[in-house]
Amino acid sequence: MDPTHIKRFLIGKPFPTSRDIHERLDKVRALAVFASDPISSNAYATEAIMSVLLILGSAALSMTLPIGLAVAGLVLLVISSYVQTILHYPDGGGAYTVAKDNLGTFASLVAAAALLTDYILTVSVSVSAGVRAITSAVPAAFEYRVIIAIAAIIFITWINLRGVRESGTVFAIPTYAFFGGVLLVILIGLLRHFGLFGVSPITPVEQEVAASRSLVGFAYIWLLLRAFAGGCTALTGIEAISNGVQAFKPPESKNAAVTMVAMGAMAMSLFVGITFLATQLHLIPQEAESILSQLTRRITGGGFLYYWVQFFTAMILFLAANTGYQDFPRLSSFLAKDDFLPRWMQNRGDRLVYSSGIIVLAAVASAIVFVFQADEIAMLPLYALGVMLSFSISQAGMFHLMGRIAHLKPGETMRTSVTEIHYERNATWKRVLNAIGAGATFVVFIILTSTKFVEGAWIVALLIPALMYIFYAVRRHYERVAAALSTGDLSMDDITEVANVVVIPIADIHRGTILAIEYAKRISSDVRVLSITTAPEIEERLLRRWNRFPEITSDIQLITIEYDYRDILNPLVQYIEKLNREEFPDQLTTVVVPEFIPEHRLASILHNQTANRLRWRLREHKDIVIIDVPFHIDSQL
């Protein structure tokens, strides 16, 4: 089967570039595509707070709700900041764009490096968490966890390569099913808790009040901060929409902002609901059963709804990876556009998605899954740092932007390097919110980094500068290339002259080499046929055949070089180099390579790859033009 057909079958037929606008997402699909990560956080965010507090004993769990509300407040702050960002940067503005426009290149690259790292980890961690859900149910599958995880990555990659609308359609079901299921559980839980509408009331778990360790002063606050930082995993992925504004149907900004608010409302209603009920029911984190599972079982009694929630929890943990697939390719295309990453990362594939970015993401995430053997617990210390750092940078950027807006008079308009800003009311108040947001997320970043440094956060601390070095190196390379190719000061004398000489390396006289000689004679009057002879009988045979075709060979030179080794490429290249250096310095010297091409690809293993190898060697010389004169043979292996 033709590879093109296989590709068509897998990816679907190519979309014209003009179809872009029709591939945009409506709000319902967009929410499914972008929200899987933040909504899935509810599977573990409350538990992350509680398991830190448990160090102080179960009595300390009463702090869960206040800390949860603080996290929810921070989410509110971040979301309102990002809604502002979306409205001010309608072409899409993640932390990278906002920082570039307000804080300069350096800050924008810090944000970009942090985010790219985190997006890759989103995929590795989510998929591994999904696999753990499977292997918990089917322990025999544990041995195959890496293969299952990589198969899941391939599946998600495949759906994403088929286009953004299609992935929206596929991923909508688990996202909404999870949201609906958990929401129903919370509603029933609230009804039963408050005994409304005559439903059977629910009783809290009999709590054995464990001997509470008491910490004082700084140690106590540090622990509360760590619990808060744990809860902040609920924030991962909420910036996705800000990068992907251009994936929305017009009016892009407005739709994106509405979707962002909806996403925040959905994620937070679940988070606050779960946290409230978990505290009221006196649930305690347990090794064997997650808080969400305990909660659902207790409220529903373990019927159909329980299994529904459990099943879609596993599904959405898998799909949280999809947020990485939305963000990574888009952010890397922005970086590529600015020459900080290879330019081909901004090319869009057959289905108008950033295919190269998707494939790079899949490859790197798979490598991480392999290295960590699909153990997401081991990866967690590396995770969520990047996103916090980028939140902080992004809000610092918005703080700066609001400062500029605050200086505008009513009706006044100003262009920044990326966007256009107008007078706004309450700019100073918004600024204050941005400052609080930037500060709070920065504190969380510091907590995450310091508490997890030894366990793995140091890797990220090294990776971010390394990535930034690469960004700058790539940019420098493109700048040099642009300078070298520039026609700004081109004069006709700069163009390298073409020498009137053609060299044809041959091993024997046959139809293929005769064709090459005829071609060479058409383009030059100084044709030199070059042959390396490794044995006298080879030279004799060559001369005999040479003399048989005087109409071809009479007006050209035959140069034979006797050579007592077997690597004939060396004397060939040496002759050509010497010719170019001594007879035609600084001119283009032409080499005609008679290339023998069997019709059947496989058959080429039966032939010396002399033509190919010669081409590779000669490529290193800047003044050598290579002409391939093909001679095709209709042979089968």
Added chain:
Amino acid sequence: MDPTHIKRFLIGKPFPTSRDIHERLDKVRALAVFASDPISSNAYATEAIMSVLLILGSAALSMTLPIGLAVAGLVLLVISSYVQTILHYPDGGGAYTVAKDNLGTFASLVAAAALLTDYILTVSVSVSAGVRAITSAVPAAFEYRVIIAIAAIIFITWINLRGVRESGTVFAIPTYAFFGGVLLVILIGLLRHFGLFGVSPITPVEQEVAASRSLVGFAYIWLLLRAFAGGCTALTGIEAISNGVQAFKPPESKNAAVTMVAMGAMAMSLFVGITFLATQLHLIPQEAESILSQLTRRITGGGFLYYWVQFFTAMILFLAANTGYQDFPRLSSFLAKDDFLPRWMQNRGDRLVYSSGIIVLAAVASAIVFVFQADEIAMLPLYALGVMLSFSISQAGMFHLMGRIAHLKPGETMRTSVTEIHYERNATWKRVLNAIGAGATFVVFIILTSTKFVEGAWIVALLIPALMYIFYAVRRHYERVAAALSTGDLSMDDITEVANVVVIPIADIHRGTILAIEYAKRISSDVRVLSITTAPEIEERLLRRWNRFPEITSDIQLITIEYDYRDILNPLVQYIEKLNREEFPDQLTTVVVPEFIPEHRLASILHNQTANRLRWRLREHKDIVIIDVPFHIDSQL
């Protein structure tokens, strides 16, 4: 570090072809190179006979010596046959050459396929056996057995790539040390057994006469035959010298024949000695200790000599692999010379060895070691069949040759297709010996195949025809190629005409593309610059730059094709195909590809590989000549 320097360091400096004669082997080194396999057989051949006989109970072990003598007789027969072969085929004549000259192509290819299979297995089996010797001593190493085995293969490959003389020097020590050690053990054993020179006599093991199962008639004979077949493992590798006559210093035939006889004498003196003493001392095969170890321990009492023999047993089991390295590359070079294998297998490397064959052998043997997880017991059913089949074919060939010689009158001479034969005395007697040899080895082949068929011999039974199919397919391919390239009936009209047109695909006007345009203008008056534009702004920019250089662009055509997809290669190729098909049918159409080459290899990942990909696509079209005009940029990543 430059790859050439690394190669020099590993392989040594290249030898000129004329040095060939100085790289030849003297008899002492030749014996070490060729004899490691047959001499190493003594580590297990006697035991192979005894462990079959043990099925009948320990009383049956008294049959060991007669069977051992029968094996020795067969070896004598085979060696005398091969000495004849060497003298009659002084250019080297393994089973392949002999069969080709006497029995035709088909028989020669059967022999070749059988031998190649066996040579590869020689390497896999020997190395795995050597590794077992190590892991028996150091059980902790068992986990790493595959890695150790592959490391050993790499080591032997490396030594062989350094040249045949050098490998002779390296491998001489273990071969002679093993031979000397075992010979000394046998001599001491004989002295003690016969109580000569007043040495302390040795007493046989107290034998518990186990209840002997009695088999009658055919079953008994079958068992004896199987024991005989087991002993025939002593024959593997003895044909090596016949292939490698050209590796000897002149007079090649005589030196090779002398070495062959010496090798036979050495191998058989050990084999008969071990078999005799093992029977006399009433040794019984045991799981935990080999017969050779039991024998040595009993005779020497376990001192220095015992450890010497054990150590060099392990060494020589490893090095038996080297016989495969002598045979496989040489035989495959013979096949390649006759166009039955890729021709590059007859190329000799820097050190005048058949490097390609050595590397192919190492790769396939490593793959087998990997598949069988270095378990040589599992490989054994595949082993030794091939060599027996080739013995049988070879001796059948010699039988035919002797028939032709027997018809010559004194003083008469005749040329066969490969060699020259003269009148000889006793040709008929030699013929009878050949017939017996052919028959006996064929019987052993049948026994080996039938007793081991289910355990793995079927793989070889499938592999030999598969290899023969490949041989014929390769030959057919070369025949077609030769016919297509033949200049026998070439007339000037057959040479494809060159169309006066040049197409230059470009994406932008810069120094690189301008150079390509200037080159194209030199070779054609009809230059067409072709650009695929995927967005209106790209087209505008191109036209603006195009018009800035009238001195370059005024007399040539610019063709722009608007395209609403991103895979610009397709419309490029379609335009060129259409041009060739409609405007210049059956003429060579030239495409100039401006190729942008960063000085630093790594930097090429930062660029679209459009030029490379275009070249690959256009290669499929027989009437398209591709000119690479390079534009080098001195940039660093």
